[in-house]
Amino acid sequence: MSQHIEITRIFDAPRELVYRAFTDPGQLAQWFEPAGCSVPRDSIEIDARPGGHLRFVMTAPDVRSPVDATFTDVVENELLAGEMEAAGVPGVAGPPRVHLRLEFHDEGNGKTRLELRQGPFATGQLGADTRSGWESSFTKLDTLLRASLAPDPGTRRP
Numbered sequence: 001m002s003q004h005i006e007i008t009r010i011f012d013a014p015r016e017l018v019y020r021a022f023t024d025p026g027q028l029a030q031w032f033e034p035a036g037c038s039v040p041r042d043s044i045e046i047d048a049r050p051g052g053h054l055r056f057v058m059t060a061p062d063v064r065s066p067v068d069a070t071f072t073d074v075v076e077n078e079l080l081a082g083e084m085e086a087a088g089v090p091g092v093a094g095p096p097r098v099h100l101r102l103e104f105h106d107e108g109n110g111k112t113r114l115e116l117r118q119g120p121f122a123t124g125q126l127g128a129d130t131r132s133g134w135e136s137s138f139t140k141l142d143t144l145l146r147a148s149l150a151p152d153p154g155t156r157r158p
Helices: 015-023 025-031 124-149
Strands: 003-011 053-060 063-075 079-086 097-108 111-121
Touching: 003 124, 015 025, 015 079, 015 097, 015 111, 015 124, 025 124, 053 079, 111 124
Parallel strands: none
Antiparallel strands: 003 111, 053 063, 063 079, 079 097, 097 111
């Protein structure tokens, strides 16, 4: 049985900043680390255009999982979509291939609604683990975005 996951999250940051956090390797390395995993900055390559790619290596104790994605649809500040393949996923025969779609919606007042859809997953457990990974990463992304919008403490107000 296959399954898709869907996650909707509101970020208290403008759409352009949220989108950039997904397409800038330096920013992605700061927040895209599902609980128990890491994604070294030097492993991240992003070419955000149709036919472009996203490549990185996710590591955890005793696990090294290279991820290779090809973008099929890209609309700056609005959409990233494509096919992903991950090697070395524990408990999964062969590299799973899934579709990922990220939509960035302007909610007004400097807020962004992110809609994520990913799948199909060969097992419900893999889908659940992926959902959990995204949610823990989004908590870190929220912190990064808030920090980028915070006033500079060295700036004095009259």
